[in-house]
Amino acid sequence: MLLRLLKENLRPYKRWIAIVLALQLVGTIAALYLPSLNADIIDKGVVTGDTGYIMRIGAWMLAVSLIQIACTITAVYFGAKTAMAFGRDVRSRFFHRVGSFSSREVGRFGAPSLINRNTNDVQQVQMLVVMAFTMMISAPIMLVGGVIMAMREDIGLSWLVAVAVPVLAAITGLIISRMVPGFRLMQTRLDTVNKVLREQITGIRVIRAFVREPFETDRFETANKDLTDIGIFVGRWMAAMFPTVMLVMNVSSVAVLWFGGHRIDSGAMQIGALTAFLSYLIQILISVMMSTFMLVMVPRAAVSAERIVDVLDTSSSVVPPELGVTTVLKHGEVEFQGAEFTYAGAAHPVLRDVSFSAKPGKTTAIVGSTGAGKTTLLSLIPRLFDVTGGSVLVDGIDVRDLDPQVLWGKIGLVPQKAYLFSGTVASNLRHGKPDATEEEMWEALEIAQAKAFVADMPEGLDAPIAQGGTNVSGGQRQRLAIARAVIRRPEIYLFDDSFSALDVATDARLRHALKAVTAGATVLIVAQRVFTITDADQIAVLEDGEVVGLGTHDELLDTCPTYIEIVESQLKAEAS
Amino acid sequence: MSTPPQKMKKTERITGHMTPGRGPHGGGMVGQKASNFKGSARRLLGWLRPERTKIGAVIVAAIASVALAVTGPRVLGRGTDIIFAGAVGKTLPAGITKAQAIDAARAAGNGKVADLLGGIDLVPGQGIDFGALWHVLAIVLALYIGSTLLSYVQGWLLNDVVQATVLRLRSAVEDKINSVPLRYFDQQPRGELLSRVTNDMDNLAQSLQQTMSQMLTSLLTIVFIMVMMIDISWTLALFVLITVPVSMALAALVMRRSRTQFIGQWRHTGALNAQVEEAFTGHALTKVFGRQEEVQADFEVENDQMYEASFKAQFLSGLIMPIMMFIGNINYVVIAVLGGLRVAGGTMSLGEVQAFIQYTRRFTQPVTQVASMVNLLQSGVASAERVFELLDAEEQEPDHALAVSTTDRRGRVAFEHVSFRYEDDQPLIEDLSLTVEPGHTIAIVGPTGAGKTTLVNLIMRFYELDSGRITLDGEDISQMKRHDVRANTGMVLQDTWLFDGTIRDNIAYGKLGASEEEIHAAAEATFVDRFVHSLPDGYDTIVDDEGANISAGEKQLITIARAFLANPALLILDEATSSVDTRTEALLQHAMAALRTQRTSFVIAHRLSTIRDADLILVMEHGAIVEQGNHDELIARGGAYADLYNAQFSGPQSGGAPSLGGVVPAPADRARLQPDA
16 A cells, blocks of 8 residues: 555656665765775875875865765755655645545545545655655665675675674664554553543533542543553663664674774784774664664554555545536426435435425425434435435436536535635635625625624624634524525525524524525425424425425324424424 | 534644654744743753652763763774784884884884884784783773663663653643632633643653753763863864854754744644645535635645645755764864874874764764754743643632531522622622522523523532522532532533543443443433434443534433433533434423422523423523513513513414524524633
């Protein structure tokens, strides 16, 4: 998964990657060349007392250092560029993919999870790419180059490399393999501690009301203790890490001196070579350590990559037609023909064999208890979901054959949860109608009974709206959501329990104003309160996903027991 | 449409040294500064006091360990000298003295070799003295092993110190949450408080861990290495001491620039995340309104900006390592050259040059570390300051010392000239008197902001009165233990708070140690049992924010079951059934009626149908009771209650005017800041 994600998304940046590779190679070779030059200074300059030579080689070393930093900085430049471009591309692909999803896929992953994947998981993989281009690439080059150079200096000592490298790799590997699961556990436990604190703050009234402070404190102490325990565990391994690595390096240098001394004494090696060898060994060991560190990031990034690819590989269950019907003769007729809908993985359908039609100029109300499938039914019309059986027709054409833009252009939706977008009142209204004039806006606001409070805001139409609309009250939010739908003057109005936060008087005025606007349109209303829809032209009673009654209020009172039950439950107080 | 209440899953925080996830200087708390750095830092140190013995040991171990480690290369240099002497000595004929060898070299016109020989402690003709070499290397080994062990001990103890301190700090924060008055929670945004106890606390813990473990050894290493370098050659040391401030300044410059870039990067990240959040949460709406293309175009713009910003940040922070390396290399070259010249001139030994090179290499790392530590320390102290502010919050008055516990209460509640206000300049409840007989049901109705919830909050003693008193069975509740007041009371609130646990645990919350049978009985009485059976995990179903399997109405039922199980003498139902559908509510009414017999109940309801048979209905407006009586009396009076009632129940028969049931007959645009009063 990780490899596939990398391969697919790094392809456009082949050239940059080649540059990074080449530069890192040159830079590493330059770095490796320095100790060898230093050896020359000792062997050919110091020992023979040739100060001119020392100066010459010194200048040369300086030049090599310059080459090295130039290469490294350019490599960092292109490496960072590639990695960030990679992140940008994956984010964008992901975002577009989710854009193509229907509510069904969004529901399957859950919006919070999708948000997390689009942001944090991409970040995680991107970080791996950064590390790869800045450090991971140079580590193996350094390792191989270091070994070659060390062997060039003295083949007889190279067995020391063969011993020190595995020892260091094993030690760092062991410590890290203990630490990584520890870190993960620490994160989970930290989340638990924070969750308990969060719950204590959000639930403070309940906790105090039920006198559960001691219980909560116990719960917290346990979580806190668990966190500390793992913190101590991880911290101890961490405390062991660097001293141990340093010990391996230091012991290695002592060994080089001892065995190198013997080689020199027997005339097989020069003293400068000994110094160079020592430098190479240390460089090799450092690159081994770095590689081990880097490898730790891979599993984590792999998990993130999987979560990303998972979404990228999912295709939408609602696919726009290749050649959508764009011309329709009728205006807003909605018809359900044996519509059935089952959520992915669910055993039972939420909607079963729903058949009825809603005509222009008529109001159709949908009632039923929580979980009866009312919202799902409405969602089938704009294809937020596609039926899993039967069909939904708009103006006589299956919605799946209609051009989505044409279909959506017909619909004005007011969702159950009045969600506003961050921006201004005006920008939210323009969601409904992009080219709306100020006059049109005020008119829509007036119909939605929102004119007064918008006019009262100092900025009027330009009053800021926070994400979700959290800076206005629930009732205001609902009215703005209604205005947003009204300004479209759609052929089909979908109101999903859209008046719940309004007081009686406002509600009455609103309905009155709406009546005039929606006169020629098809209106579908999901309602909790029966009294609000008794004058509907047609009422559909849903029970466990089935239409158990269809007719006017008076008809249903005679024929539909479920309807009667609902009415009675709401009328109980009035049953005098 | 398919936008259930969602909360952002807590974004993963990146912890520890192992995950270079955010770039070295780009933590989430960038840009924060403590307003009183010194004071807060000192106070933070005060929290370390209980661990002072261990801290003493840590300091001793750190000094010893660093001293040993720094001595190592110096001694190792003597090993190099022995080898060098042997290697050079072997090239000379045996039997002559060193002086003779020098003279011979000079005579041969090799003045430079003569100089070199002068500086070496050699015996002509003799090879490497392995006995001496072994001796030196053994000392070095001992130094390194000793240093490693000490450093390990130091790390171990320090970790204990930090963990123990953080544990105490966290506990103190939690204690505080449970002992500040409720007013404290009203006075500041919840998110702000949450951020203090989670983000700031985490940041504080991390900064403490990282600075403590690195600061001490880094500083010690710098000092010891400086001493060593000056001891070997003060002229060379001088050179290094010049380059170090230069490199530090350079590093600081790059860091500062990358810091601003990182701030930019996080700002863009935040903006982009908000965009993604909005697009995905409002997914359905965006689609139906045909706005997808614009949303995607906006995203691309922000995404590109984030790319630019993060590229710059990454590039700049990526520069630090190569720059430090380059400065290290320059030092290396200069010392190799100058040292080489001196060895050749006989004024310095090769081993000393070797040691010096090692020291310069080891010098740059702690210096950079200290530089980056400063940022970390600043953000850590800023967080500490915010945590301390919480710890300084005033606590609620302790319970009256002589308060006696009585468990058997009848439930007679009386308000005597009670006055209360949240804000000093905003009167809410003024001189309110009221007596409620045991077993009665009192309904409280009125517009939002009338003081309904406040009234019941006062009975729970969530707030202290400004004047007057409230008595429970004749006893002033302010003289009772808070726990006793509340233990006798069951409360169901409008906002359904359930903790992250199973349905069973959440019901059992009402009564510690409740048996399985009691839980089931409560669940059945409140219709929880009915929907629990349709859940795959039954009573073991986990309730959480994202759990789409439990609806708001069902959550509300669980909170009712919880109160049912508590079986209190006094029952408070604040909009307890607002999210339950009407049919279930009708059934619930029966259960509630059962729950209400034998005990005093206060019911706040917007749906007037639910309170019709209350013994007493209080109509509240602006903190005062404007009407009281039973349903029939109030209807007959034709006052405020009758108006409310008629507005809600202008039933279908009246035909014409469209109307709505079960809605707040109140100014709908409620002031959001007021704690629902």
